Amino acid sequence: MECSNRKLARFSLYLAIALSLWVFEEFIPRPMPWLKPGFSYIAILLAMLEFDIKTGFAVGILRVFLGALILGRLFSPSFILSLSGTIVALIVMSALMSIRGKFVSLIGISIAGAFSHLATQILVAGAIFYRIDAVIWLMPISTIWAIVAGAIVGIITERVSLLRFQMKNSRL
Amino acid sequence: MLKKIKIGDFIIAICVLFLGFLPLVARPNSSAESFSIYLDGKQIADLPADEDTTFSLDARLGEILIEIKDGRARVVESSCPEKICVRTGFIGKVGQSIACVPNKLLIVAEGKQRRKEFDGMLK
Numbered sequence: 001m002e003c004s005n006r007k008l009a010r011f012s013l014y015l016a017i018a019l020s021l022w023v024f025e026e027f028i029p030r031p032m033p034w035l036k037p038g039f040s041y042i043a044i045l046l047a048m049l050e051f052d053i054k055t056g057f058a059v060g061i062l063r064v065f066l067g068a069l070i071l072g073r074l075f076s077p078s079f080i081l082s083l084s085g086t087i088v089a090l091i092v093m094s095a096l097m098s099i100r101g102k103f104v105s106l107i108g109i110s111i112a113g114a115f116s117h118l119a120t121q122i123l124v125a126g127a128i129f130y131r132i133d134a135v136i137w138l139m140p141i142s143t144i145w146a147i148v149a150g151a152i153v154g155i156i157t158e159r160v161s162l163l164r165f166q167m168k169n170s171r172l
Numbered sequence: 173m174l175k176k177i178k179i180g181d182f183i184i185a186i187c188v189l190f191l192g193f194l195p196l197v198a199r200p201n202s203s204a205e206s207f208s209i210y211l212d213g214k215q216i217a218d219l220p221a222d223e224d225t226t227f228s229l230d231a232r233l234g235e236i237l238i239e240i241k242d243g244r245a246r247v248v249e250s251s252c253p254e255k256i257c258v259r260t261g262f263i264g265k266v267g268q269s270i271a272c273v274p275n276k277l278l279i280v281a282e283g284k285q286r287r288k289e290f291d292g293m294l295k
Binding site: 096099102103104107109111112115119136139140142143144146147151154 | 177178179180181182183184185188189191192193195196
């Protein structure tokens with residue numbers, strides 16, 4: 001891991017973007033409070049692509065802590081749900097990153113990540129905070145949402161990574 | 173842009189659909205396994221849900237007829253004035269209960285599903 005000032009600066013920018021997107025998501029209208037588009041994952045995936053999986057994990061987990069700090073939800077139930085969802089989503093996405101190439105693109109990775117995040121949140125909520133046989137009814141809507149939102153985030157990330165690739169070639 | 177979608181993405185999407193709708197068919201079971209009957213605050217019986225029985229109890233105001241059938245329980249007849257317990261009908265899921273306040277009767281459906289402290293939560 002290259003420890004340079006340049007890397008620290010770029011990492012901070014990715015984290016700042018992920019945070020701003022997450023806070024923004026809290027205030028836009030949503031069909032249900034937990035059905036977020038997941039735009040933070042654009043920054044997380046880009047960080048994974050530019051640096052390595054470890055850095056992607058760092059951006060994701062720090063985003064959960066700092067985001068909860070910003071909105072005043074540190075260690076609240078929603079923070080626990082967010083953290084567990086993000087960790088599982090990061091694990092799933094980093095596992096799929098290794099087979100990314102001819103058959104799997106960022107879109108599939110993003111869909112899997114979105115679904116893992118929402119499904120983990122539902123399961124943790126059922127196991128710790130409420131009853132699993134009640135909360136399980138949220139799964140169908142969340143699945144449809146995860147596929148759509150994951151596809152959108154994946155398409156955006158693909159597009160941005162294309163731009164970055166062009167920029168990288170022109171020595172920036 | 174859309175030519176960036178690859179065959180693996182569709183496979184992932186199908187897997188996600190399958191996993192997401194799986195809980196609809198493989199749901200955790202919330203049917204009651206036994207009924208606890210409390211009279212005057214003390215538990216007097218704990219009956220399994222799979223044996224069909226009908227019996228009567230002597231309560232404060234008179235007789236109460238209770239029936240267990242097809243894994244569910246109800247009060248058939250009661251000596252209370254309002255008959256709210258009779259009108260409650262069958263209970264069959266964990267956590268449900270029938271109460272007859274004048275007779276100090278309480279029937280609770282118990283089971284494996286742990287009952288949580290909150291009924292709900294608002295953020």
